[in-house]
Amino acid sequence: MKRTFKVLFFVRKPKNYSDGTVPIYLRLTVDGERVEWHTQRECDPERWNAQAGRMIGTKQDAKSVNAWLEQLHVQVFDTQRHLAHMGKEPTALAIRNKIQGKGDEKVHTLIEVFEYHNEQFAQLVGKDFAPGTLKKFKTALAALQNFITWKFSVRDVAITQVNHQFITDYEFYLKSIHGVQHNTAMGMIKKLKKIIRQCVANDWLAKDPFLSYKIKTRETHRAFLLEKDLELLANKHFPTDRLNLVKDLFLFSCFTGLSYSDVAELSSTDIAIGIDREMWIHTRRTKTDTNSRIPLLPTALSIIEKYKDHPKVQAEGRLFPCISNQRMNSYLKEISDCLGLQKELTFHCARHTFATTVTLTNGVPIETVSKMLGHRSLRTTQQYAKILDVKVSNDMQVLKDRFAIKAGTKSAI
Incomplete structure (x- = not known):
């Protein structure tokens, strides 16, 4: 009709x-x-x-x-x-x-639904989710509230007002007014997408506005240390205990691939004898709650041995006397300046170094690296995997040698 x-x-x-x-x-x-x-x-x-x-x-x-x-x-x-x-x-x-909002049906609003999601999410932190993930959802909610106030001069809007134009305006706001980078903006929009999908599943929205919107992230160039940088760092002795501690924790991550939160939570019970009768780390990743099994390389073992009698280690039952991640990254910048490295050091840089310089460059298969990093998907590991020129050179040298042998065989004939 x-x-x-x-x-x-x-x-x-x-x-x-x-x-x-x-x-x-x-x-x-x-x-x-x-x-x-x-x-x-x-x-x-x-x-x-x-x-x-x-x-x-x-x-x-x-x-x-x-x-x-x-x-x-x-x-x-x-x-x-x-x-x-x-x-x-x-x-x-x-x-x-x-x-x-009159009649039997309640009119659901966007901020209301987002806040309810975050309340439920908070109750699952430590069980299904990490505290850092909740923090990202809270940051995304605050940005969304600011956008709605900026755009419509109100605190909240009905979820039926979320359409393709709303999303593109939100993207514009995040980049131009809120001042975040493209990938950060996409991360916030992904969280909005999750909320909207829940609304669609509950029949509060007749159509998913994200059907005509694609979230595209840009490839980033992740910093990592080369072998010569690792040697320079390992051989450097600093005049203060705090910088030497930060150096050791960073090197430990370079040779294990563990994140800051995982290193901070390590205890002696996480060290066990592996299938090869050598010492391994057996732990669960804080971020993804997945198992991570890592054979300990000599450098990592020596760092554990160095701090086993530290008073803070003895008192807290941890493997290392850790400091906050914020202070850690601040001291790493100081270390980078001392070494004259032309790259910004953060603790996460050590994880990239393990994936790239320590393992993949030395011929460790990416599937093995993925398991040690505790990734759920091989695609995640591929983001870390930067193939260095030295590995390309070594691989091509094998091919050159084969062609040389074939050429020599033909000449002999």
Whole structure:
């Protein structure tokens, strides 16, 4: 059945009006049935374009009001489609009631749903998720709240207002106003996508707005140390105990591939005899909660031996006397300057060094490296795997030698 459907925005002057702003109303007409409601916005009648149904001007107040009206316009049509999808009659009254939260069905709002997700997520930290992941969701929620306030001058919006335009505007805000890099912005949008998918699964949204939006991350150049850098660092003795401790913990990660949080949690019970009768680390990764089995190389073993009698190690039952990750990275910058390294050192750089310089460059298969790193997917390991020129040279030398042998055989014939 074909329906007549019309949306009109207009201003209404109260009785005895003299000057000042007046309320903006939305009039919805479906098959002759007409309903009106206040949009919660006001405008000076002199700045209202009745034909366009929008506020005149390019100032921020006009942009904010017009953006809000545009979202309401989209919300009306999204609500109409949602009601039809749910098998309900999309009358003018039903659409207005759903938008305003009247009747049996509750109108779910984006920030409300996001906050509920984070509350549930927090209860699973330490069981299914790491604290760092919750922190990222909280950061994404704060950015989303700021965006909504910036764009619509309100704290929250109905989830039916989230469409392709909303997402692209959010991406623009994150990069231009919030000032984050492309991959960071994509990470925040991924978290919004998770919330929206839950809304679609609960039939709160008739259509997934992410169907026409692709999240694309850019390849990053991850810093890692070359073999000569490792030797330079290992042979360097610093005048302060704090820098020598940071150096040792960083080197330990370079030769085990463990992250800062994993190193900080290590205890003597995590060291066991492996299948080869040598010493191994048997632990579970803090971030992914996956098993990680790592044979201890001589450098890593010597660092463990160095700190076994440290008072803090004895008192806390840890393998090392760790400091905070923030201080660790601050001291690593100091170490980098002392060594004259032309790269920014962070503790995570050690994990890349293990994957690249220590293992893959020395012929360890990527599947083995992935298992030691505790990755769930080989694709994750491939992001760490930078094939160095020296490995390319060595591999090609084998090929050159084969061609040389063939050429010599032909000459002899």
